[in-house]
Amino acid sequence: MKRLVFAFMTLLAAVCASAEKPATRFVWGADAGASIDLTGSDMSTIDFNAVFGMSRGWINFLGIGAEADIMVSNSCRSYPLYVNFRTNFRNTPSLLFWDLKLGASLNYLEHNHQQTGIYGATGLGINLARGAKFSSHLIIGYTFRERRTVVGEEMVHHFHNLSSASVKIGVLF
Numbered sequence: 001m002k003r004l005v006f007a008f009m010t011l012l013a014a015v016c017a018s019a020e021k022p023a024t025r026f027v028w029g030a031d032a033g034a035s036i037d038l039t040g041s042d043m044s045t046i047d048f049n050a051v052f053g054m055s056r057g058w059i060n061f062l063g064i065g066a067e068a069d070i071m072v073s074n075s076c077r078s079y080p081l082y083v084n085f086r087t088n089f090r091n092t093p094s095l096l097f098w099d100l101k102l103g104a105s106l107n108y109l110e111h112n113h114q115q116t117g118i119y120g121a122t123g124l125g126i127n128l129a130r131g132a133k134f135s136s137h138l139i140i141g142y143t144f145r146e147r148r149t150v151v152g153e154e155m156v157h158h159f160h161n162l163s164s165a166s167v168k169i170g171v172l173f
Helices: 002-018
Strands: 025-037 045-056 059-071 077-087 096-108 114-130 135-145 162-172
Touching: 025 059, 025 135, 045 077, 045 162, 059 096, 077 114, 096 135, 114 162
Parallel strands: none
Antiparallel strands: 025 045, 025 162, 045 059, 059 077, 077 096, 096 114, 114 135, 135 162
């Protein structure tokens, strides 16, 4: 009986020792896309962003990012700075993943008004191609940008929060 227990313990130790532990690695990437304004404020955008962070196991990406949102029908701009988290909830690659961004948006509005507001985005991502050192993806999601009313010298400017639906294509290295 002692030999059987010893053999089982040796086998178990060998299996545990050979089990692959997820490695942490540096990851960087970029996305480009467009967002359609859902609030009726005529603030649809073309978006560009860059991210830097790490990847390990079920965490596909955890890091920081910066984005430039250029409104297509006026001269407004937003520059969100955020923490980005992506996961597929598994240690192995999968077709779908969840993307979450939370941070602050530097808003440059009409009539030379500037303000900072809350920024948040979430979406469902689809992995398009994957190699040993890169992956490409498509993300379909929702974006929120906080904007507040500004009291100017001559009048009150009512800026409302923005909600938009977005589509982005990108790559991580």
